[in-house]
Amino acid sequence: MKDTVEIDKSETQEWLDALASVVDREGENRARFLFNSLHSYSDKQGLNIARTFNTAHRNTIAVSDEPDYPGNLDIERKLRAAIRWNSIAMVVRANAKDKSIGGHLASYMSSSTLYEVGFNHFFKGSPTRCEGDLVYFQGHISPGIYARSYLEGRLSEEQLDRFRREVGGGGLPSYPHPYLMPDYWQFSTVSMGLGPIQAIYQARLMKYLHNRDLKPLGERKVWAFLGDGECDEVETLGALNLASREKLDNLIFVINCNLQRLDGPVRGNDRVMEELESSFLGSHWNVIKVVWGSGWDALLESDHDGRLQRLMNETVDGEYQNFKAQGGAYTRRHFFGKDPELLARVEHLSDQDIEELTRGGHDSLKIYAAYQKAVKTTNGKPTVILAHTVKGYGMGSEHGEADMEAHNIKTMELEGLKRLRDRFAIPVSDEQLKSGPMPYYRPGNDAPETDYLHARRTLLGGYLPARNTDHETLSIPALDDKVFTAQLKGTGERKISSTMAFVRVLTGLTKHKQLGERIVPIIPDEARTFGMEGMFRQLGIYAAGGQKYAPVDAGQIMYYREDIKGQILEEGITEAGAMASWIAAATSHANHGKMLIPFYIYYAMFGFQRIGDLAWAAGDMLTRGFMVGGTAGRTTINGEGLQHQDGHSHLMASAIPNCRTYDPTYGYEIAVIVQHGLKEMYERHKECFYYLTIMNENYAHPAMPDGAQEGIIRGMYLLQAGEDDQKTRVQLLGSGTILREAEAARELLLDFDVAADVWSVTSFNELRREALEYDRQRFMKPQEVYEKPWLTQALENRSGPVIAATDYMKLYADQVRAWVPNDYYVLGTDGFGRSDSREQLRAFFEVDRYYIAWMALVALCEKGEVSADIVEQAMNRFNIEPDRLSPLVS
Amino acid sequence: MENDTITVTGHQIHAAPCVRMLARTLGVNLAEVEPSGLKERIVEEDVKNFVRHVMDERKRKSE
Numbered sequence: 024m025k026d027t028v029e030i031d032k033s034e035t036q037e038w039l040d041a042l043a044s045v046v047d048r049e050g051e052n053r054a055r056f057l058f059n060s061l062h063s064y065s066d067k068q069g070l071n072i073a074r075t076f077n078t079a080h081r082n083t084i085a086v087s088d089e090p091d092y093p094g095n096l097d098i099e100r101k102l103r104a105a106i107r108w109n110s111i112a113m114v115v116r117a118n119a120k121d122k123s124i125g126g127h128l129a130s131y132m133s134s135s136t137l138y139e140v141g142f143n144h145f146f147k148g149s150p151t152r153c154e155g156d157l158v159y160f161q162g163h164i165s166p167g168i169y170a171r172s173y174l175e176g177r178l179s180e181e182q183l184d185r186f187r188r189e190v191g192g193g194g195l196p197s198y199p200h201p202y203l204m205p206d207y208w209q210f211s212t213v214s215m216g217l218g219p220i221q222a223i224y225q226a227r228l229m230k231y232l233h234n235r236d237l238k239p240l241g242e243r244k245v246w247a248f249l250g251d252g253e254c255d256e257v258e259t260l261g262a263l264n265l266a267s268r269e270k271l272d273n274l275i276f277v278i279n280c281n282l283q284r285l286d287g288p289v290r291g292n293d294r295v296m297e298e299l300e301s302s303f304l305g306s307h308w309n310v311i312k313v314v315w316g317s318g319w320d321a322l323l324e325s326d327h328d329g330r331l332q333r334l335m336n337e338t339v340d341g342e343y344q345n346f347k348a349q350g351g352a353y354t355r356r357h358f359f360g361k362d363p364e365l366l367a368r369v370e371h372l373s374d375q376d377i378e379e380l381t382r383g384g385h386d387s388l389k390i391y392a393a394y395q396k397a398v399k400t401t402n403g404k405p406t407v408i409l410a411h412t413v414k415g416y417g418m419g420s421e422h423g424e425a426d427m428e429a430h431n432i433k434t435m436e437l438e439g440l441k442r443l444r445d446r447f448a449i450p451v452s453d454e455q456l457k458s459g460p461m462p463y464y465r466p467g468n469d470a471p472e473t474d475y476l477h478a479r480r481t482l483l484g485g486y487l488p489a490r491n492t493d494h495e496t497l498s499i500p501a502l503d504d505k506v507f508t509a510q511l512k513g514t515g516e517r518k519i520s521s522t523m524a525f526v527r528v529l530t531g532l533t534k535h536k537q538l539g540e541r542i543v544p545i546i547p548d549e550a551r552t553f554g555m556e557g558m559f560r561q562l563g564i565y566a567a568g569g570q571k572y573a574p575v576d577a578g579q580i581m582y583y584r585e586d587i588k589g590q591i592l593e594e595g596i597t598e599a600g601a602m603a604s605w606i607a608a609a610t611s612h613a614n615h616g617k618m619l620i621p622f623y624i625y626y627a628m629f630g631f632q633r634i635g636d637l638a639w640a641a642g643d644m645l646t647r648g649f650m651v652g653g654t655a656g657r658t659t660i661n662g663e664g665l666q667h668q669d670g671h672s673h674l675m676a677s678a679i680p681n682c683r684t685y686d687p688t689y690g691y692e693i694a695v696i697v698q699h700g701l702k703e704m705y706e707r708h709k710e711c712f713y714y715l716t717i718m719n720e721n722y723a724h725p726a727m728p729d730g731a732q733e734g735i736i737r738g739m740y741l742l743q744a745g746e747d748d749q750k751t752r753v754q755l756l757g758s759g760t761i762l763r764e765a766e767a768a769r770e771l772l773l774d775f776d777v778a779a780d781v782w783s784v785t786s787f788n789e790l791r792r793e794a795l796e797y798d799r800q801r802f803m804k805p806q807e808v809y810e811k812p813w814l815t816q817a818l819e820n821r822s823g824p825v826i827a828a829t830d831y832m833k834l835y836a837d838q839v840r841a842w843v844p845n846d847y848y849v850l851g852t853d854g855f856g857r858s859d860s861r862e863q864l865r866a867f868f869e870v871d872r873y874y875i876a877w878m879a880l881v882a883l884c885e886k887g888e889v890s891a892d893i894v895e896q897a898m899n900r901f902n903i904e905p906d907r908l909s910p911l912v913s
Numbered sequence: 914m915e916n917d918t919i920t921v922t923g924h925q926i927h928a929a930p931c932v933r934m935l936a937r938t939l940g941v942n943l944a945e946v947e948p949s950g951l952k953e954r955i956v957e958e959d960v961k962n963f964v965r966h967v968m969d970e971r972k973r974k975s976e
């Protein structure tokens with residue numbers, strides 16, 4: 024620490040005076056230039072003098088640089104008061120009826136002014152809902168947004184009374200959920216961290232659309248509001264560099280630094296604003312701090328010796344919380360009181376005055392200055408505004424303001440309500456407060472506030488939030504289009520992987536006249552694994568600044584071509600980022616009025632179990648597009664071992680209600696599924712998205728059997744009928760690569776005079792969903808007759824036990840047991856994977872042809888259809904070791 | 914944040930650190946020096962000229 028000790032004051036003085044004189048005579052820019060020159064000189068000398076990424080704990084924008092406020096402060100204050108009041112009323116009323124309903128008061132109280140300055144002066148709306156700004160609201164402040172919509176007349180009192188009372192329709196969801204309010208909410212922002220990462224990739228998608236001439240960006244901005252506690256989520260800060268690298272000057276983060284999260288302070292022993300400032304500055308964002316309200320201006324102005332500033336810099340967040348929780352007298356004693364000189368400087372202020380020294384995030388003037396600067400800045404960087412606020416602002420220190428438990432307050436006592444009413448001058452009598460539930464308050468239709476509210480929104484283009492529900496319809500080519508026909512014909516003797524079959528379909532789509540430009544392939548650094556590198560040259564990799572170098576493979580046919588008009592989004596190794604990117608593209612129709620067809624192709628294992636929460640949010644946001652899990656199947660991606668071998672993504676995907684999943688084997692299945700998916704989503708406007716797994720094992724793909732199409736979509740079809748003349752029969756079900764083991768088992772069984780019908784099960788998940796609906800109908804209206812589930816219909820006229828085998832956990836195939844009209848046996852890959860040949864792994868997990876055949880014979884033996892001798896013979900022939908350890912535990 | 918409490922007072926005078934050091938070593942009050950640089954910046958030559966001028970004055974007086 025030697026270098027921080029002052030050893031020569033007069034020398035220091037000379038340097039500081041010199042700098043000050045430059046600022047004084049030549050201005051800030053010249054000072055910055057000199058500073059930068061010093062810095063690059065020290066760099067050249069290898070001096071290793073690090074630039075600090077922190078500034079003093081004060082407003083970034085000097086008082087003298089604050090613009091005039093263009094609004095009517097008095098009216099805006101009244102509006103905020105009414106919105107605050109109603110945001111509390113809806114939560115208090117809901118919990119008065121049922122204490123379990125929940126909701127939050129304190130968070131919106133801390134961010135109300137941050138939103139309202141935005142609503143009155145910045146957030147652009149548009150009649151089409153596809154032209155204005157995109158605002159990612161912090162999830163649990165939704166009552167404040169509903170309360171504003173109520174004043175705007177967009178929501179009724181009845182609707183407010185149905186906050187968190189949604190069953191039966193017409194209620195208001197706890198948090199922003201497009202699924203539950205599709206013409207209102209646009210983005211799911213709970214759980215924490217999903218909002219910021221989505222906002223970054225949304226801003227990037229808008230640049231992509233612009234650069235590809237699909238939709239001009241114009242002045243549109245993406246605003247993301249988040250909590251300071253939320254910044255501990257890796258998703259929140261993990262993609263900051265992408266935002267600066269891609270020069271997302273259309274992106275503004277507003278972080279509500281109320282210094283608290285749920286349990287307590289975000290950084291009690293430190294300063295969260297300081298930490299965030301350095302993270303964002305280090306990631307090359309513009310940082311605008313809004314720390315102190317106007318009340319502090321005079322004190323800071325007269326702080327010539329820097330004593331006050333120093334105290335501000337050194338006070339930790341836990342103390343700052345105390346000052347607001349304990350009030351003015353406490354603040355005098357424990358803040359200013361740390362320095363007698365400062366104590367003297369606030370002598371003229373009453374305790375009340377000190378209490379009313381606000382933080383910047385509650386001061387419209389300071390917020391306006393920051394937003395204005397953020398919107399006008401043209402240095403190509405994204406901007407973050409760090410706004411210092413108080414959790415539960417205005418609730419009063421005895422009623423939750425800056426309270427340690429502020430986050431969880433959802434009810435208010437009479438005294439608290441009275442104080443709140445007085446604080447915000449709400450025209451409600453004591454009587455009204457005492458006699459019934461906390462009343463709502465809406466200024467009359469001809470009140471100046473109401474006029475103002477509508478005038479501002481009209482000027483800004485329309486009301487927010489609002490989601491477009493009037494979507495473009497695309498015309499999808501029929502299955503006999505050349506995009507698909509090659510796959511329907513099969514590959515003859517040629518062996519290819521299902522991945523290659525998929526890539527051919529995808530390539531065909533990108534070349535399609537109408538659809539081509541809408542296809543958005545998104546890859547997290549695995550294109551070569553999937554054999555997609557041919558697309559690099561053909562479609563180009565999106566690069567906002569173009570390609571600035573000659574790629575080393577420039578001479579080759581499939582070189583690494585980057586282009587500002589590139590179509591492929593090559594995301595690099597960030598599954599969360601790639602998924603956020605996919606979500607932005609998969610909701611483009613709702614936010615930009617431009618229907619895109621995104622395909623996110625990734626390592627299946629690093630899909631749902633890695634980005635599961637984003638995938639769930641994708642379902643909520645009514646995404647349309649394809650997720651494609653490559654190198655899928657526990658035994659099929661054989662060499663990569665335990666952490667790479669996916670044997671459960673289908674089970675995870677099945678948890679998302681509007682995700683339709685398929686585990687196809689052959690090229691024609693892929694063609695049928697993709698074509699059907701396109702039709703469902705883009706022509707028929709079904710609110711769903713598709714997940715399919717593709718594999719890297721090579722084999723010959725047959726032509727599509729006649730009449731298979733419906734079964735492929737519904738979940739299963741007869742691939743190969745067994746010999747008619749055999750009376751001993753089994754039904755073999757398989758999916759993915761393991762279907763081929765079932766086909767091979769059929770051959771083995773012929774030697775034992777057993778005939779096998781082989782079924783390709785493209786989706787156990789789809790079979791189960793349909794069957795569950797069938798059961799439910801039967802249960803609801805038992806007197807009526809229903810068509811049986813597809814699965815039951817398929818198997819009920821076939822004899823023999825049913826054996827299913829997949830490359831997934833047994834539960835995947837087991838989930839349809841209730842509707843299998845015969846004995847049912849399931850093989851699967853439960854247990855940790857490991858590296859070996861496919862053959863070895865399939866034997867290890869007991870899903871290979873021998874186990875399938877053996878299981879079939881055991882099943883027949885249990886029915887008395889083959890003898891124990893035969894089973895023993897088979898055991899020897901197939902080298903089955905009955906004493907080996909189960910793969911689940913070995 | 915070590916320098917927080919040093920007050921910056923010398924900014925009425927526009928001069929680089931090396932010039933300020935020179936003035937301090939020679940005991941020159943920069944406020945008395947005539948600037949010749951852009952935007953009234955005092956350069957090294959100005960300090961030297963000032964000293965030369967003072968010395969000349971003294972010589973002239975003692976003669």
Ligand SMILES: Cc1ncc(C[n+]2csc(CCOP(=O)(O)OP(=O)(O)O)c2C)c(N)n1
Nearest residue numbers: 130213214215250251252253279283284285
């Ligand atoms: C991933 C996730 N974990 C936990 C929660 C529960 N939760 C909701 S709000 C909250 C505290 C938020 O604190 P902060 O981000 O500082 O927001 P504030 O309310 O203070 O503005 C928590 C833990 C959540 N919604 N999502």
Ligand SMILES: [Mg+2]
Nearest residue numbers: 251252283284
């Ligand atoms: Mg917080």
